[in-house]
Amino acid sequence: MTTLCADPDEAVAEVRDGSTVLVGGFGMAGMPVQLIDALIRQGATDLTVVSNNAGNGDTGLAALLAQGRVRKVICSFPRQADSWVFDGLYRSGEIELELVPQGNLAERMRAAGAGIGAFFTPTGVGTPLAEGKETREIDGRTYVLEMPIHGDVALIGAHRADRAGNLVYRRTARNFGPVMATAATSVVAQVSEVVEIGDLDPETVVTPSVFVDKVVAV
Amino acid sequence: MTTLCADPDEAVAEVRDGSTVLVGGFGMAGMPVQLIDALIRQGATDLTVVSNNAGNGDTGLAALLAQGRVRKVICSFPRQADSWVFDGLYRSGEIELELVPQGNLAERMRAAGAGIGAFFTPTGVGTPLAEGKETREIDGRTYVLEMPIHGDVALIGAHRADRAGNLVYRRTARNFGPVMATAATSVVAQVSEVVEIGDLDPETVVTPSVFVDKVVAV
Amino acid sequence: MSTSEKPLGTQPLGKDEMAALVARDIPAGSFVNLGIGQPTSVADHLRADQGVVLHTENGMLGMGPRPAPGEEDPELTNAGKQPVTELPGASYFDSAASFAMMRGGHLDVCVLGAFQVSAGGDLANWHTGAPDAIPAVGGAMDLALGAKSVFVMMTLFAKDGTPKLVPSCTYPLTGVGCVDRVYTELAVFDLRPEGVVVRETFGTSYDELAARLEVPLLR
Amino acid sequence: MSTSEKPLGTQPLGKDEMAALVARDIPAGSFVNLGIGQPTSVADHLRADQGVVLHTENGMLGMGPRPAPGEEDPELTNAGKQPVTELPGASYFDSAASFAMMRGGHLDVCVLGAFQVSAGGDLANWHTGAPDAIPAVGGAMDLALGAKSVFVMMTLFAKDGTPKLVPSCTYPLTGVGCVDRVYTELAVFDLRPEGVVVRETFGTSYDELAARLEVPLLR
Numbered sequence: 001m002t003t004l005c006a007d008p009d010e011a012v013a014e015v016r017d018g019s020t021v022l023v024g025g026f027g028m029a030g031m032p033v034q035l036i037d038a039l040i041r042q043g044a045t046d047l048t049v050v051s052n053n054a055g056n057g058d059t060g061l062a063a064l065l066a067q068g069r070v071r072k073v074i075c076s077f078p079r080q081a082d083s084w085v086f087d088g089l090y091r092s093g094e095i096e097l098e099l100v101p102q103g104n105l106a107e108r109m110r111a112a113g114a115g116i117g118a119f120f121t122p123t124g125v126g127t128p129l130a131e132g133k134e135t136r137e138i139d140g141r142t143y144v145l146e147m148p149i150h151g152d153v154a155l156i157g158a159h160r161a162d163r164a165g166n167l168v169y170r171r172t173a174r175n176f177g178p179v180m181a182t183a184a185t186s187v188v189a190q191v192s193e194v195v196e197i198g199d200l201d202p203e204t205v206v207t208p209s210v211f212v213d214k215v216v217a218v
Numbered sequence: 219m220t221t222l223c224a225d226p227d228e229a230v231a232e233v234r235d236g237s238t239v240l241v242g243g244f245g246m247a248g249m250p251v252q253l254i255d256a257l258i259r260q261g262a263t264d265l266t267v268v269s270n271n272a273g274n275g276d277t278g279l280a281a282l283l284a285q286g287r288v289r290k291v292i293c294s295f296p297r298q299a300d301s302w303v304f305d306g307l308y309r310s311g312e313i314e315l316e317l318v319p320q321g322n323l324a325e326r327m328r329a330a331g332a333g334i335g336a337f338f339t340p341t342g343v344g345t346p347l348a349e350g351k352e353t354r355e356i357d358g359r360t361y362v363l364e365m366p367i368h369g370d371v372a373l374i375g376a377h378r379a380d381r382a383g384n385l386v387y388r389r390t391a392r393n394f395g396p397v398m399a400t401a402a403t404s405v406v407a408q409v410s411e412v413v414e415i416g417d418l419d420p421e422t423v424v425t426p427s428v429f430v431d432k433v434v435a436v
Numbered sequence: 437m438s439t440s441e442k443p444l445g446t447q448p449l450g451k452d453e454m455a456a457l458v459a460r461d462i463p464a465g466s467f468v469n470l471g472i473g474q475p476t477s478v479a480d481h482l483r484a485d486q487g488v489v490l491h492t493e494n495g496m497l498g499m500g501p502r503p504a505p506g507e508e509d510p511e512l513t514n515a516g517k518q519p520v521t522e523l524p525g526a527s528y529f530d531s532a533a534s535f536a537m538m539r540g541g542h543l544d545v546c547v548l549g550a551f552q553v554s555a556g557g558d559l560a561n562w563h564t565g566a567p568d569a570i571p572a573v574g575g576a577m578d579l580a581l582g583a584k585s586v587f588v589m590m591t592l593f594a595k596d597g598t599p600k601l602v603p604s605c606t607y608p609l610t611g612v613g614c615v616d617r618v619y620t621e622l623a624v625f626d627l628r629p630e631g632v633v634v635r636e637t638f639g640t641s642y643d644e645l646a647a648r649l650e651v652p653l654l655r
Numbered sequence: 656m657s658t659s660e661k662p663l664g665t666q667p668l669g670k671d672e673m674a675a676l677v678a679r680d681i682p683a684g685s686f687v688n689l690g691i692g693q694p695t696s697v698a699d700h701l702r703a704d705q706g707v708v709l710h711t712e713n714g715m716l717g718m719g720p721r722p723a724p725g726e727e728d729p730e731l732t733n734a735g736k737q738p739v740t741e742l743p744g745a746s747y748f749d750s751a752a753s754f755a756m757m758r759g760g761h762l763d764v765c766v767l768g769a770f771q772v773s774a775g776g777d778l779a780n781w782h783t784g785a786p787d788a789i790p791a792v793g794g795a796m797d798l799a800l801g802a803k804s805v806f807v808m809m810t811l812f813a814k815d816g817t818p819k820l821v822p823s824c825t826y827p828l829t830g831v832g833c834v835d836r837v838y839t840e841l842a843v844f845d846l847r848p849e850g851v852v853v854r855e856t857f858g859t860s861y862d863e864l865a866a867r868l869e870v871p872l873l874r
Contacts, residue, residue: 026713026714026732026736026750027732027736028729028736029713029729029730029731029732029736030730052750076791076792076793076794077791077792077793078789078790078791079788079789079790079791080791083789086789087789090789091787091789097790099790099791099792100792101792101793101794101795101796101797102712102750102754102792102793102794102797103712103750103754103755103757103758103794103796103797103801104796104797105750106749106750106751106753106754107751107754107755107758109751110751121758122758122800123758123796123797123800124796125830125831126777126828126830126831127796127827127828127829127830127831128782128827128828129792129796142831169747169749170730171715171728171730171731171741171747172711172713172714172715172730172731172732172747173730174714174747174748174749175713175714175749175750175753176749176750177749178749178751179749179750179751206749
């Protein structure tokens with residue numbers, strides 16, 4: 001059952017201290033900006049954030065980090081021209097980083113959502129990011145064993161929802177949203193528009209309603 | 219580059235003896251009937267067929283089996299009210315069967331298409347279908363290791379293609395088509411209609427053109 | 437819940453009554469898979485205001501009832517390959533996504549038939565073990581693990597009179613420790629870590645059941 | 656192919672000429688990922704009649720050039736987060752599907768930058784190994800394995816004059832044995848099982864290259 005929330009604050013009200021929060025978006029495309037702002041107001045702390053990047057400038061994820069609310073970041077690309085908040089926390093040892101190749105990041109969340117216990121991937125083999133991990137040769141190629149990443153909560157940005165919670169995305173803003181929606185216990189989506197049940201073509205639904213717990217139009 | 223074929227015979231002309239052929243469809247929905255008929259005419263033999271079922275009545279897959287052209291079937295549900303051709307070959311030891319739970323069948327092809335070397339799945343653990351396979355306990359749950367299923371050729375049924383090879387499906391005829399399209403070296407799709415490039419909404423494409431080698435309208 | 441909390445049925449349930457009972461117990465708003473065969477009849481007893489959304493393993497959420505004669509669409513079927521309809525709010529997806537949805541634990545309830553269920557929740561419903569049988573599993577092993585709650589609907593005794601709720605399955609397993617509740621014509625059982633709890637009885641009593649089954653029963 | 660089969664360039668290539676050279680070598684009809692940074696300039700040199708389809712890791716096939724000023728769409732970007740356009744025949748998909756497409760070997764060519772490439776095809780392009788550097792890998796390790804042919808574009812020598820085509824990488828690896836061909840301003844190299852083959856030279860000679868590099872070269 002998907003709940004339509006009146007505002008982003010209601011949508012993130014139940015995030016708890018110590019949670020693992022999956023945050024969608026690739027750069028600004030698909031970034032659930034209003035949900036992150038609401039999470040900053042909401043106050044949950046000691047969070048683990050899983051996202052492709054680790055915040056830009058002084059707003060959004062960076063602002064959450066700046067408040068000391070994030071214990072650990074699991075991401076593929078924290079270092080950017082304007083990632084000074086993360087950079088500072090990392091250099092001073094105030095935040096933990098688990099660096100994951102982008103495809104493994106997506107696949108590990110996909111595994112969590114699909115009930116896969118672990119998988120062998122070729123990506124990262126022979127590099128520092130596979131150090132200490134189990135490897136295996138299968139049919140002449142070497143693979144490294146990677147584990148699922150489950151979220152307690154996913155915050156994602158989509159284009160349009162129906163009242164049942166079915167989601168469609170727009171262009172390259174789709175990115176991590178669909179896979180994060182499968183990988184978290186509670187999934188919160190911000191959308192540009194909520195339409196009536198029956199207004200989305202069932203052939204074009206990208207995230208079926210079963211994955212979505214809360215929807216808020218922003 | 220996707221080739222538009224004049225007829226199903228041209229589309230399956232290159233199937234070789236000894237090939238592994240992935241055949242789409244769940245019952246008749248999504249079944250590439252005309253491609254199978256063309257494969258029967260084409261003559262390739264000693265085939266391994268991967269499909270959810272193992273043929274019904276005396277046509278299609280059953281007719282291919284009846285001609286002694288299939289060495290092995292990998293499927294989830296061969297036994298049906300009208301699967302007498304398979305039943306007879308199986309009882310007389312003339313065909314090999316690898317029985318795979320339907321979800322593992324789909325996931326093993328998904329792994330092949332996604333470059334995953336192997337994966338741990340909970341499905342089948344403790345049953346005869348996991349006997350002899352590696353198992354592992356991960357976070358308190360037992361999983362069995364399953365390997366990818368690659369095809370040399372996939373024969374699938376879709377609804378509509380554009381000339382670039384992008385595919386959309388219709389209703390529950392989608393089933394195994396999209397995953398088989400990722401798992402085979404050469405992918406042949408029969409469709410009801412071929413439209414111009416630009417006539418499919420890029421948001422609604424289910425199988426992107428990169429996966430599709432040959433398209434034929436039937 | 438002890439048997440004393442519910443009125444006892446005075447006679448065994450018919451198939452239709454069993455289906456109605458299962459339907460009654462499915463929480464409002466659940467996402468549900470009804471397998472194939474007898475469990476699919478549960479759909480006929482779901483109330484519209486329950487807001488239950490049906491999943492079918494061949495790639496759909498929001499499955500509706502059988503269409504009117506002449507309105508069948510060969511490209512819109514359930515897992516039993518029977519024609520169905522599409523309800524508003526439906527969605528379609530491929531087989532890998534459909535089974536990922538099940539295996540990942542996203543469905544709330546799955547209702548299955550069974551040859552045998554063990555006290556520990558093991559399920560046998562795909563193969564009788566007969567040496568000449570042609571094996572076929574379909575989605576059975578996925579469905580057995582494919583929901584937060586797995587309900588079984590079956591007769592409590594086989595045609596030869598032997599119990600189907602057993603200390604340990606003799607037929608080949610479909611899944612281990614996966615069944616949460618068993619609906620039969622004589623009683624409903626909850627399979628819990630502490631043992632098999634008789635939830636309701638119909639035309640029989642706890643003592644009669646305890647005498648006929650080898651499985652220790654809890655009230 | 657030996658160096659004698661092609662006319663030798665009389666001076667080192669500029670960046671634009673390198674990009675043009677790579678574009679020329681991409682087979683017609685290929686599905687291609689151009690990474691981020693310098694390799695993206697290859698797109699400017701692809702001919703329309705080559706029918707090359709560009710993939711971007713953030714979830715698109717059929718990526719078009721930068722839009723006209725004022726027509727940028729913040730929801731349509733490339734992997735470098737720069738605005739792009741959509742060409743007819745495009746499709747969108749999520750990150751898991753996008754990387755599955757790469758990892759599964761469905762793309763034909765990937766073009767990447769590099770800090771170092773070893774004679775055996777090892778790639779180092781994500782981390783200089785500097786102890787104070789904040790690590791960031793993005794899709795680099797996926798891209799390194801993500802196509803049937805992996806091309807590198809780089810200067811042959813670092814700013815301090817040391818070669819970047821080396822017997823063995825000293826920087827942390829991105830991928831092992833993954834690079835097929837290296838384009839530099841002075842020469843194009845094929846990395847083959849039998850060794851490093853000089854394919855073309857520009858403003859230098861095989862002998863000069865052999866003298867400046869520690870890697871054994873084949874003609």
